[in-house]
Amino acid sequence: MPLTKKLLAEFIGTFWLVLGGCGSAVLAAAFPEVGIGFAGVALAFGLTVLTMAFAIGHISGCHLNPAVSVGLWAGGRFPASQLLPYIIVQVLGAILAAWVLFMIASGKAGFDLAAGLASNGYAEHSPGGYSLRSGLISEIVMTFMFLIVILGATDKRAPAGFAPIAIGLCLTLIHLISIPVTNTSVNPARSTGPAIIVGGWALSQLWLFWIAPIIGAAVAGFVYKTAFEKE
Numbered sequence: 001m002p003l004t005k006k007l008l009a010e011f012i013g014t015f016w017l018v019l020g021g022c023g024s025a026v027l028a029a030a031f032p033e034v035g036i037g038f039a040g041v042a043l044a045f046g047l048t049v050l051t052m053a054f055a056i057g058h059i060s061g062c063h064l065n066p067a068v069s070v071g072l073w074a075g076g077r078f079p080a081s082q083l084l085p086y087i088i089v090q091v092l093g094a095i096l097a098a099w100v101l102f103m104i105a106s107g108k109a110g111f112d113l114a115a116g117l118a119s120n121g122y123a124e125h126s127p128g129g130y131s132l133r134s135g136l137i138s139e140i141v142m143t144f145m146f147l148i149v150i151l152g153a154t155d156k157r158a159p160a161g162f163a164p165i166a167i168g169l170c171l172t173l174i175h176l177i178s179i180p181v182t183n184t185s186v187n188p189a190r191s192t193g194p195a196i197i198v199g200g201w202a203l204s205q206l207w208l209f210w211i212a213p214i215i216g217a218a219v220a221g222f223v224y225k226t227a228f229e230k231e
Contacts, residue, residue, distance in 0.1 A: 001059060001060075003082065003085065005059060005060075006059060006060040006061075006082070006086075007060075007085055007086070007089045008089075009056040009059040009060035009062075010056075010060045010062075010063060010064065010086055010089045010090055010093065011089040011090070011092060011093040012056070012093065013052040013055070013056050013060070013062055013063075013064045013093070014064045014065070014089070014090040014091075014093035014094050014097070014189050014190075015093040015094070015096055015097045016048050016051070016052055016097070017045070017048040017049060017052065017064045017065075017094075017097075017187075017190065018093070018094045018097035018098060018101075018189070018190050018193050018194075019097040019100060019101055020044055020045070020047065020048035021041070021044050021045035021048050021118075021190065022097070022098065022101055022117065022118035022190070022193070022194055023044075023097075023101050023104070024036060024040060024041050024044035024045075025041045025044075025118040025183075026101060026105050026117055026118050027101075027104070027105060028040065028041075028044075029041050038175075038176070038179045038180070039176065041175065041179065042172045042173075042174075042175030042176045042179065042184075043172050045171050045172065045175050045184070046168040046169055046170075046171045046172030046173075046175070047168065047172075048064075049062070049064065049164070049167055049168045049171050050164050050165065050167070050168030050169075052064060053163065053164030053167060053168065054164050057163075057164060060086075061078070062164075063078075063086060063090065064090060064187070064189070065090065065186070065187040065188070065189060065190070065213075066086070066087040066090055066091070066187070066188045066189055066210075066213075066214070067143050067146075067147070067186065067187060067188060067213035067214050067216070067217035068146075068147065068150060068187075068217060069082075069083055069086045069087060069090070070083070070214050070217050070218055070221070071143075071147035071150070071151070071217030071218060071220050071221040072147075072150075072151070072221065073221065074217070074218045074219075074220075074221025074222050074225070075147075075151050075220070075221035075222070075224050075225045075229075076221075076225050076229070077151070077154075077221075087189075090189040091188075091189045091192050091193075093189070094189040094190055094192055094193030095192065095193045095196055095197075096193075097193055098117065098193030098194045098196065098197045099193075099197060101117065101118075101194075102117060102197050105117070113197070113198060114198075116183075116194070116198055116202060117194040117197055117198050117202075118183060118194050119183065119191070119194040119195050119198050119202035120182050120183045120184070120185040120190075120191045120194075120195075120202075120205070120206075120208075120209045121135075121182065121183060121201065121202065121205050122134070122135035122136075122181075122182055122205060122208060125201055125202075125205060126180075126181060126182060126183070127179060127180050127181075127183055128180035128181060130180070130181045130182070132208070134181055135181055135182045135208060135212070136208060136212050138177075138178045138181045138182055139178075139182060139185055139186060139208065139209065139212035139213055139216065140212045140213075140215050140216040140219075141216065142174045142177065142178050142184070142186050142216070143186040143212065143213040143214075143215075143216030143217050143220070144216035144217070144219055144220045145170070145174070145220075146170055146171065146174060146186055146216075146217075146220075147216070147217045147220030147221060147224070148220050148223070148224060149166055149167060149170040150163075150167055150170075151220065151221065151224040151228075152166075152224070152228070153166040153167055155228075157230065171186075174186055182208075182209070185209040185212075185213060186213050186216075187209075187213060188209055188210040188213055188214065191206055191209035191210070192206060192209075192210075195209075
């Protein structure tokens with residue numbers, strides 16, 4: 001598959017992940033009287049990955065996430081030469097999705113961008129008031145487990161055809177656990193899109209949501225390759 005087609009697939013897929021996941025949080029989570037709440041937002045993020053995995057998994061691998069690309073590289077599943085191009089288009093797709101979400105959300109009277117546009121944060125910008133330490137640990141561990149599931153579900157020895165389901169449900173579970181802590185990132189592109197639109201505090205805290213997921217993913221890739229790959 002030509003790299004250009006892979007990159008277009010990653011751009012569209014990451015756009016869908018951010019629009020679907022963050023869009024559910026901004027537009028539907030607290031909708032008057034019948035909002036979908038944290039559980040609905042968690043499911044929405046899982047569904048974006050599940051649907052895109054079936055749609056573009058055979059084209060680009062459906063990473064949708066710089067941390068996933070790094071983790072797959074660390075696990076020996078992805079070439080280093082494609083790492084930077086993948087990350088660039090993932091971030092661009094996320095930024096476009098955040099802009100589209102802003103254009104939709106700002107059409108409602110009383111819209112306040114300061115509310116965060118589903119940006120990730122810690123301390124006073126954590127949904128539950130969790131500290132920087134809590135956010136750092138959460139993002140590292142959740143991304144680590146996400147990559148272990150991805151690497152295991154896509155292993156040639158795993159049952160064929162079920163990987164998208166396992167990965168989508170894993171991301172749902174991760175959100176159910178960690179939305180109160182950081183609003184859940186485990187994805188630097190997902191964090192970057194809204195942060196660029198919101199600016200201010202969201203940009204100043206963005207560093208955490210690059211460093212922690214990449215650390216967790218890289219460690220998971222190394223662990224899986226070392227401990228579980230068939231010799």
